Amino acid sequence: MSLPNSFPTPPPRTGDRPLSRRRLLSGAAALAGGGLLLGCAPGARNSAEELTYWHLMTGGDGTVMAGLVDAVNAMNAGFRTTQTVLAWGPPYYTKLAMASAGGRAPDLAIMHASRIAGYAPGGLLEPWDLDLLAELGVRESDFPPLVWQKGLYDGQLYSIALDTHPFVLYYNTEHAAKAGVADAIQTMDSPEAFTEVARKLQRVTGKHGLSYGYLGDGSQMWRLFYTFYRQTGAEMKLVPGSPAQVDEAAAVEALSFVRSLLDDTIATRSGDGGTATSEFLHGESGMFFGGVWELPVLKDAKLPFDARPIPTLFGQDAAYADSHTFVLPRQSKVSPERRRHVYQLVAEILKHSVVWAGAGHIPAYQPVVRGSEYQQLKPQSNYAGIPAYVNYDPDAWFGGAGSDFHKYFAENVQNVYLGSGDPAAGFEGFVQRLNKLLDRPQPV
Structure with missing residues (x-):
């Protein structure tokens, strides 16, 4: 059985509006x-x-x-x-x-x-x-x-x-060429290398080297954190009736790195998703952490950009996705x-x-x-190679898209990203919240 030759081509993205056919x-x-x-x-x-x-x-x-x-x-x-x-x-x-x-x-x-x-x-x-x-x-x-x-x-x-829809790295190709980092963007393999590229891009844009919006959005906080956490080789297992199995040292390392990027020079310390997208669309940053679902908006803007997986900065390929x-x-x-x-x-x-x-x-x-x-x-x-090393949320009855799992992360970690919270204390608070949920029986 096969579909007719008149199979539809992708229409332009038109925003979240009701569709008359449904x-x-x-x-x-x-x-x-x-x-x-x-x-x-x-x-x-x-x-x-x-x-x-x-x-x-x-x-x-x-x-x-x-x-x-x-x-x-x-x-x-x-x-x-x-x-x-x-x-x-x-x-x-x-x-x-x-x-x-x-x-x-x-x-x-x-x-x-x-x-x-x-x-x-x-x-x-x-x-x-x-x-x-x-x-x-x-x-x-x-x-x-x-x-x-x-x-x-x-x-x-x-x-x-x-499908698989991961968190990726977009970058402005014109800014990269002017900053002399077009090749370096493809070879970044450490936090130091990434930071160096971001600072060079900031000098070209005059505003920020990187756009990353997270304020008030636990999912955005989690996506980047979990990518870098898993890149260290650390795992997170949530077994009902048992304490969460986590690597605190790896979590602190990942959180500390993200916070180091949010210094109001590399990236704004208090930007939300809309701020980050707008910055990148207007050429005010050289790189942008975002989901692949952002692609149609970027294409519609006729921006000179490209995309790649988030670089492996902590030793092991890993990328958050759902x-x-x-x-x-x-x-x-x-x-x-x-x-x-x-x-x-x-x-x-x-x-x-x-x-x-x-x-x-x-x-x-x-x-x-x-x-x-x-x-x-x-x-x-x-x-396209990301599914070979994709990292989904840890299995848990209280987790996943549209649940409160990411909100619990934000409640404990947002102050860390803002620069006023301790990474170890923030992560510990998140784990304590998970442990309370793991002690409860699954409600279904």
């Missing part, structure tokens, strides 16, 4: 402390042949996803898919948990890989049939090992990754024919996910990544 629903109450609120919610179906698909893609991502699904619908393969878009974050995950707990969930849903640990153990998801996936051309060997493994729980596959994944929410009744159609839908989206790469994401389905169409995408193909 319904935008507001979610239920937010998750409390990363926990899940259970209850019942309807997953309405218009007919036996119509599949229901929930996701949280809005703006440019939502437009691309809508095009992918429309293209599959145009195949007239005996089913049609109706998309429902819900508000990102806690509202989405709460509503999905409620629907799954009631056995009246959608046929298919998107979930961040970092959330699987909070759903699969409680029976809110159903495992994928590997034989049926293989029949449709989707196999374990088609995915980077770390990305595939993130979808496993208790030996079964509960999520199939659509993945959008396909999951099968638990249902009280499952029709084999209907379920097969869901598998067909997912297989076709994966096989044509080069369209999804236009938004900056790295397709998880490696036949697409190895294809010439993706390899010609710049700067996307520059960071």
